[in-house]
Each structure stands twice: as C-alpha cells, then as structure tokens.
Amino acid sequence: MVEAREMSVGERIKSARIGAGLSQRALADRMGMSAMAIAKYEKGTIVPKSGVLIRLAEALGVQVDYFFRSTSVALSLPQYRCRKELKKKEESRIHRQVQDWLERYLEIELIVGEEKPLDLPPPERCRVASLDDIETVAQMVREEWNLGLDPIENVMDVLEQHGVKVGVIEATDALDALTLYYNDTTPVIAVNNDMPGDRQRFNLAHELGHLMLRIEGDIDEEKAANRFAGAFLVPKEMAVRELGEKRRTITPQEFYLLKHKYGMSMSAWLHRAADLGIVTKPTADRLWRYFNARGWRREEPFDQVQPERPTHMEMLILRALGEEAIDEARARELFGGELPAGAARSAG
Numbered sequence: 001m002v003e004a005r006e007m008s009v010g011e012r013i014k015s016a017r018i019g020a021g022l023s024q025r026a027l028a029d030r031m032g033m034s035a036m037a038i039a040k041y042e043k044g045t046i047v048p049k050s051g052v053l054i055r056l057a058e059a060l061g062v063q064v065d066y067f068f069r070s071t072s073v074a075l076s077l078p079q080y081r082c083r084k085e086l087k088k089k090e091e092s093r094i095h096r097q098v099q100d101w102l103e104r105y106l107e108i109e110l111i112v113g114e115e116k117p118l119d120l121p122p123p124e125r126c127r128v129a130s131l132d133d134i135e136t137v138a139q140m141v142r143e144e145w146n147l148g149l150d151p152i153e154n155v156m157d158v159l160e161q162h163g164v165k166v167g168v169i170e171a172t173d174a175l176d177a178l179t180l181y182y183n184d185t186t187p188v189i190a191v192n193n194d195m196p197g198d199r200q201r202f203n204l205a206h207e208l209g210h211l212m213l214r215i216e217g218d219i220d221e222e223k224a225a226n227r228f229a230g231a232f233l234v235p236k237e238m239a240v241r242e243l244g245e246k247r248r249t250i251t252p253q254e255f256y257l258l259k260h261k262y263g264m265s266m267s268a269w270l271h272r273a274a275d276l277g278i279v280t281k282p283t284a285d286r287l288w289r290y291f292n293a294r295g296w297r298r299e300e301p302f303d304q305v306q307p308e309r310p311t312h313m314e315m316l317i318l319r320a321l322g323e324e325a326i327d328e329a330r331a332r333e334l335f336g337g338e339l340p341a342g343a344a345r346s347a348g
Contacts (some may be wrong), residue, residue, distance in 0.1 A: 007069075008044055009041075009044070009047065009048070009053075009067045009068070010041055010042045010043055010044040011042070011044075012066060012067045012068075012069070013038075013041050013042050013048075013056060013060075013067065014042040015096050015099065015100070016056075016060040016061075016062050016066065016096075016100075017038075017042075017060060018092050018093060018096045019060075019093060019096035019097050019099075019100055020060050020061060020093075021089070021090075021093045022060075024038045024039055024042070027059060027060070030059045031055055031056070031059055041056075053067055061337065062100075062337065063329075063332060063333035063337060065329070065330065065333040066100075066333060069103060069104075069107065069333075073099060073102055073103055073106065073182050075095070075098065075099060075102070075180050075181070075182055075188070076180045076181040076182070076184075077180065078094075078095065078098070078178040078179065078180040079178060079179045079180065079210065080175060080177075080178045081175070081176040081177045081178065081179075081203060081206065081207065082174050082175050082176065083173070083174055083175075083176065084174045085174075086172075086174055086175060090171070090172060090174075090175075094169060094171050094175065094178065094190075097169045097170065097171075097190075098167065098169060098178070098180070098188065098190050100336075101167045101169070101190070101336070102165065102167070102182060102188060104313070104333075104334050104335075104336065105165060105167070105313045107334060108313060108316045108317050108320060108334050109316065111316075111320050111325055111326060112316045112319060112320050112325070114316065116160065116161065116162070116163045116312070117163050118162070118163035118164070118185065118186055118187070119145075119162040119163050120162070120163070120164075120211065120212065121137075121140060121141060121144055121212070123214050124214075125137070125140065126212045126213055126214050127214045127216055128213055128214065128215055128216065128219065128224065129215075129216045129217045129219070130217075130219070131219070131224075131227055131275070134209075134213065134224055134227045134228050134231060135227075135231045135236055137212060137213065137228065138209075138228050138231035138232045138235070139231070139235060139236075141208075141212065141232065142232065142235065145158065145162060149235050149237055149238050150238075151233075151234075151261055151262045151263065152201075152233065152263070154308055155201045155204045155205060155233075155263070155308060156204065156308045156309065156310045156311075157308075157310075157311060157312070159189065159204060159208065160310060160311075160312040161312075163186070164186075164187050164188075164189060164208070164211070165182075165186065165187070165188040165189070166188075166189050166190075166191075166204070166310045167188070167189075167190045167191075167310055167313075168190065168191055168192070168193040168307075168309060168310065169190045169191070169192065169193060170192075170193060170194070171192045171193075171194075173192070173194065173195075175192050176191070176192060176195070176199070176203045177189060177190065177191045177192065177203040177204065177206070177207050178190050179207045179210060179211065187211050189204060189207045189208075191203055191204060193307070195307065196265075196300075196304040196305055196307065197263060197304070197305035197306045197307040197308055198259055198263055198264055198265040198268070198300075198304070198305040199265060200307050200308060201233065201263045201264065201305075201308065202229050202230075202233065202264060202265065202268055205228065205229035205230075205232045205233050206225045206226060206228070206229040207225075208228070208229075208232065209224065209225035209226075209227075209228030209229055209232070210225050212228065213225065213228060226271070227275060229268075230264070230268055230271060230272045230275065233262060233263070233264045233268075234262050234264055234269075234272055236276055238262075239272055239273070239276055239278065240276070240278065242258055243258075243273055243278050244278065245278065246277075246278060247273070247278055247279050247283070248279075248283065249279070249283060249286075249287070250270075250273060250279065250287065252266070252290075252301075255269050255270065256301070256302060259300070259305065260303070260305060263305050265300060265305075266291070266296065266300050267291065267296070267297060267300070270284060270287055270288070270291070314335070314340070317331055317334050317335060318331075318343060321343065331343065
C-alpha cells in the first residue's frame with residue numbers, strides 16, 4: 001500500500017542517513033558529535049538549528065532543502081532482480097535512494113504540471129499460457145507503442161514515454177534492478193548504474209515483462225520475463241533476418257556485431273537463437289561451453305555497450321529552470337545535488 005504524507009525534519013535526517021549507508025554512530029563521527037544527539041534529531045526530541053542542518057546536509061550528501069521537501073511517498077515492497085541475496089542494510093539503503101529520487105521526480109512533475117499517463121496494454125491482452133504467447137505479447141507491445149521492428153534506441157526513454165518511472169541508483173554488483181509501485185498503480189523501475197548498457201537494457205525489458213505478463217499455467221515467471229525481454233528487444237522477424245532460419249553454428253563476431261546493433265548482449269543473443277530454434281540445443285550447448293571457457297558469461301569481450309540514463313525528469317527540471325518556475329538552488333536540489341554542465345539559467 002502506498003500513501004503520500006509529509007515527513008518531519010527528523011524523519012528526513014533518518015532517511016538520508018540510511019540512504020547514505022551510515023549508522024547513527026558513523027554519522028555522529030562524521031559530524032563530530034554524539035550518536036545520542038543524532039538519535040534525538042531523528043526522533044524530533046531536538047530540532048537542529050540551521051548551522052547543524054547545513055553540516056548534516058554536507059555529511060549526508062544532500063541539499064538543505066531536502067529536509068523541508070513537501071512531497072513524500074511511501075512505496076510498496078520492491079521486487080529485486082539480484083544475482084545474490086542482498087543484506088537488509090543494503091536493501092534499506094537502496095529503498096531510501098529510490099524514495100529520494102522518486103520524491104524529486106514527483107515534485108518537478110507537480111511544478112511543471114505534467115505527468116506521463118501510464119500506457120500499458122490491458123491485462124486481458126497479456127495473458128500467456130505458452131512461450132509462443134509471450135512472443136505474441138512482446139510483438140503486440142511494440143506495435144501498440146509504434147516501435148516497429150528496428151532496434152530500440154533508448155529503452156529508458158521508451159518506458160518513460162509510456163508512464164513507467166525509470167531511474168538509476170548506486171548499489172553493489174549483487175543488484176541488477178528492482179520494481180515497485182507508488183499510489184498502488186504507477187510502476188517504478190530502478191536499475192544499478194554500474195553495469196554495461198546491454199545488461200541494463202535487458203534488465204529493463206525483463207522488469208517490463210514482469211509488469212506486462214499475466215501468466216497462466218506452470219510457466220516459470222523468471223524464464224517468462226527473460227523470454228519477453230529477448231522478444232521485446234529483438235523481434236523474431238529481425239532475429240531470423242539477421243541470423244537466418246537455421247544455422248549449424250554462429251561466430252562470436254556475429255554475436256558481437258549484433259550486440260552493438262541491438263544493445264543486447266552476446267549471451268542474450270545466443271539464448272534468442274536457441275529459443276527460436278535457429279540453432280539446435282547441441283549447437284547452443286557447444287557455444288555455451290565456448291563462452292564459459294573464455295569467461296564471457298561473466299564479462300563479454302571487446303567494447304561494451306554504453307549505459308543509458310533517464311532524461312525525462314532532467315528535461316522537466318531544465319524546463320522549469322528556463323521558464324523561471326524554479327531558481328538554480330531549487331534545480332540543484334531536484335537534480336540531487338549538482339546541476340549538469342550548461343544547466344545554469346542564461347541571462348535575459
């Protein structure tokens with residue numbers, strides 16, 4: 001359940017501390033004060049004076065305006081896509097990062113008066129009982145969103161243009177992505193900022209699969225989301241056009257070129273070829289052994305696909321700054337601390 005409410009200054013301090021991954025003792029040491037004082041600030045027993053708030057902001061890496069932000073959201077429990085289990089402290093830190101980013105996102109939408117409506121196909125059109133059904137749903141989504149068959153230039157931009165909030169967060173390499181909701185209806189996807197673009201794009205498409213698919217029967221949800229991701233990024237028609245209907249083998253150089261053309265990893269391309277029957281299972285197994293022997297399942301060779309970054313929120317902040325709806329200090333706070341190069345309002 002998600003509800004919006006105004007947070008106290010003490011709650012803001014605690015939220016920022018958790019988001020920074022600090023204990024009360026660690027923050028107190030950084031501030032040169034006692035942990036008891038930090039605890040009293042967080043409980044609201046003592047209201048910190050302006051000088052202390054400035055030092056707290058510096059220690060926590062936030063703007064002073066953060067402590068007085070009017071927009072606050074409580075989020076649903078996230079669904080994590082992880083390679084290994086996260087510790088509770090790391091989960092809390094990630095959750096607070098997402099909350100901070102989303103509050104800033106909603107704040108600038110409110111200021112500008114613009115919010116992208118959620119534009120997902122109705123659930124009854126996304127029911128799947130087989131892997132072929134998943135291919136059909138992925139094709140339907142591309143058609144409804146007017147994506148055609150060509151490679152998707154920016155997956156983040158596509159999701160944001162259809163009402164899904166997308167952000168990047170700092171996390172350990174155990175986390176790939178997470179999905180949650182606010183207001184019970186609007187989905188939010190956050191991805192780790194420390195990963196190659198091809199993995200990032202696949203994770204976004206995978207999370208979109210979880211949002212879209214209504215699975216009936218005994219299909220594994222993770223496998224279904226993976227199949228959707230591959231079909232969303234590379235439609236069957238294009239996979240066959242690029243590789244041919246049947247192949248006895250596929251060279252690594254082909255996978256590498258296609259990786260950079262479609263922004264989908266070499267490993268995901270091999271999965272796609274096997275899923276569509278372009279290569280037989282024995283051929284796919286042989287290619288997997290080749291990949292494993294060279295460590296390509298952990299890190300693929302040669303140049304990496306550059307990661308994406310969401311731009312919708314940034315464009316709204318720049319618009320508000322240019323139209324003088326906010327000043328540079330407010331823009332800095334909404335950006336999370338720093339204005340991007342060239343973002344200062346021009347004179348006149």
